[in-house]
Amino acid sequence: MILPLSSLMSLICLVDGNAKEVLPKATLTTKTTIIPLKGNATLTCSVQGYKNLEYMWFHRSSATSDYQPLLGYEAATATVSSGGDYTCQGRSTNSSSPQSDPVTMVKTVSSGITVRRQPKWTPLFSGERVALSCHILRGEAAQWTYQWKTPGFKKRTGYAFTIASVTTSHSGDYRCRARRGYIQTTWSRAFKVDVSSNKPRASLRADSTEGANVTLTCSVSESEGWDRFLFMYSPSPSEFYPLETNKSSTLSVSKGGVYVCRGERGSQGYQSDSSPAVTVRKTVLGRNESSLPVVLVVGLVCLFTIILLLPLCWVKHFKESCCSRSVHSSPSVDETPTIQSTGNQSEAPAYASLSYGDTCVYDSLRGPGYTGSDRPTNEYGNITTLQGLWDDNTKGSSDYINVNPYEATGVKRCPSIGNE
Numbered sequence: 001m002i003l004p005l006s007s008l009m010s011l012i013c014l015v016d017g018n019a020k021e022v023l024p025k026a027t028l029t030t031k032t033t034i035i036p037l038k039g040n041a042t043l044t045c046s047v048q049g050y051k052n053l054e055y056m057w058f059h060r061s062s063a064t065s066d067y068q069p070l071l072g073y074e075a076a077t078a079t080v081s082s083g084g085d086y087t088c089q090g091r092s093t094n095s096s097s098p099q100s101d102p103v104t105m106v107k108t109v110s111s112g113i114t115v116r117r118q119p120k121w122t123p124l125f126s127g128e129r130v131a132l133s134c135h136i137l138r139g140e141a142a143q144w145t146y147q148w149k150t151p152g153f154k155k156r157t158g159y160a161f162t163i164a165s166v167t168t169s170h171s172g173d174y175r176c177r178a179r180r181g182y183i184q185t186t187w188s189r190a191f192k193v194d195v196s197s198n199k200p201r202a203s204l205r206a207d208s209t210e211g212a213n214v215t216l217t218c219s220v221s222e223s224e225g226w227d228r229f230l231f232m233y234s235p236s237p238s239e240f241y242p243l244e245t246n247k248s249s250t251l252s253v254s255k256g257g258v259y260v261c262r263g264e265r266g267s268q269g270y271q272s273d274s275s276p277a278v279t280v281r282k283t284v285l286g287r288n289e290s291s292l293p294v295v296l297v298v299g300l301v302c303l304f305t306i307i308l309l310l311p312l313c314w315v316k317h318f319k320e321s322c323c324s325r326s327v328h329s330s331p332s333v334d335e336t337p338t339i340q341s342t343g344n345q346s347e348a349p350a351y352a353s354l355s356y357g358d359t360c361v362y363d364s365l366r367g368p369g370y371t372g373s374d375r376p377t378n379e380y381g382n383i384t385t386l387q388g389l390w391d392d393n394t395k396g397s398s399d400y401i402n403v404n405p406y407e408a409t410g411v412k413r414c415p416s417i418g419n420e
Helices: 005-015 289-328 345-351
Strands: 027-030 041-046 054-060 077-080 084-091 103-109 114-118 130-135 145-149 160-163 172-180 183-185 191-193 203-206 214-219 228-234 241-246 250-253 257-265 278-284
Touching (some): 027 084, 027 103, 041 054, 041 084, 114 172, 114 191, 130 172, 130 191, 203 257, 214 228, 214 257, 228 250
Antiparallel strands (some): 041 077, 054 084, 130 160, 172 183, 172 191, 203 214, 228 241, 228 257
């Protein structure tokens, strides 16, 4: 028959009364492993099946150091206020239990821990990039491990983390704390993140809608941090072409057309919605660019009018010059002259061929027997036709003027008809 180990040990003790009692391994428990700020925690040591034992406590403040006994601790419970690893063992009058497994206690300290965010502006808009980090006053970040409380209870670790594209689900409070060895910081104050789903819209203002140079000003009233502005141009509102991205919110333009702008911020170049369009009409030499086609049409009409009027003016000038010469030399014949004569009418057809445009004043018609040496008598009427001698009020008159060529002054006589 095989005896149980406990019975065997009892039998050995009966045989040898001087043998030491073997105690089970001690057990160390605690309700919390976190020692609160300016507080303490209670540890309890026990050995299963044994009461009224004395206990020994051991502590170390570094993972590389040896355990040192805590003097003055003999009860089953111990109240501690320092972080570190703790163990215990039970002890009877003639035996001691093996040491318990260690329990790590963490002391809470205040170190001015804060949550920081980049970018700092608020609110954020859906699609923007945001980075959050945990900062400890007078502490090196590399020496700490971090714990976060975030909306949605998603577990995050590390000194910082980045959300590439925020949504409204990321709105809420963010807290962090850090731990190093056997100490940890308190939770930071809540850092609120506000995310809006409504994308902001830029506004564009022009100091004037007309001019050779017009200054455009772009702005985004919602939130802050808009440090770059994209201006776009289009000859018509259908399609816009980017001009340039300025750090300044103003741009001077000299081209007529339609303009819009966008605000831009952040390292990823997040852009607002485009502004309402602004139409600019460029002014050239005091005329509006939009009226330039009208000016060109009017100019062409004037040019063609001048081209048409030039020949007419030239003809008029020629006639006036011709008339002037006629007055000072010989008047032209306006039409076929009518012969007034008291002589033989049968010779009248010989003088009926006086043509229009003759500029001479014809001598008196000679009668039969005239040799040209004597002054003609009045038996033949002296007839002349003066073209151009009348002014505009009498122009077109068909009257003939009887002129005595020997008495007329300032009139050039043509050679006697038939005597040339």
